Amino acid sequence: MEVTGNKNITAESGQDITLTCRAPNNNNIIVLEWSRADLGEKYVLVFRDERFYPEQQHPSFKNRVDLQDRQMKNGDVSLILKNVTINDTGTYECRVVQRGTKRRKRAVLDGKPISIIHLHVDPPGQTGGGTEDGSVGLIVGLIVPAVLLVASVFGFVIYRKHKQQQSQDSYQPPVELQPV
Structure with missing residues (x-):
């Protein structure tokens, strides 16, 4: 799979933002993983075998992330990140395993990300010039x-x-x- 998105996003602290990611071929998604390299062994979100795995989620993302479309229709695996803070600044990667593709192991996945998003969160009142x-x-x-x-x-x-x-x-x- 190729990287389909490499984006830079700037948000203001307190906003809800969407990190877009779309899996190719509309195949059924077996595993979805949103990660950030600086989180160690924990993830932003893990979905495997038709359920979420909160125990593999980094504590700072608990109750703050969701999928834009939980059915993942048309391969839409975009992530909604609620109430962002400056601590959410970082590089987010989206990886999937789809039915009919080779499954690899990392903690969950080892393939190349299909979307890489560089998120920068400004402190409250810093974006848009006049505060x-x-x-x-x-x-x-x-x-x-x-x-x-x-x-x-x-x-x-x-x-x-x-x-x-x-x-x-x-x-x-x-x-x-x-x-x-």
């Missing part, structure tokens, strides 16, 4: 100088008027213009 925290900071960063500028201009205008008023009040005409 709530970032926009609050930006707004405060722009409003404070603007308020200070307006206050300075207003203060200067009042000061000038006051100074002008003082000079008019204290104005004494020259002696020759004063009435006698």
Whole structure:
């Protein structure tokens, strides 16, 4: 089997994402394995002989993964990963054994993956540019100088008027213009 997908996906922490994988030939799938190399002997998801094997699943994926189509119609063995965190960042591989193909042993499979997905999960509020925290900071960063500028201009205008008023009040005409 050839690798049919080698994708890069970026997600934001808290999202649900789908890692796509499609087995060729629409043969019945006997074994499905989603793995990540850094998990050691445990898997993201193992399906064999028409049932899931939670005991072979890495604890961080318990109750957070499911198949997009549990019947795996048309070879669709895509994985839904719920509520992703930055700890889910990694390279995911999808492998299958189908009825009528040679079965190999690893813990489960030894063949080449049919899909490789490089997932990068950003911390909350990091994707899409403007975040709530970032926009609050930006707004405060722009409003404070603007308020200070307006206050300075207003203060200067009042000061000038006051100074002008003082000079008019204290104005004494020259002696020759004063009435006698």
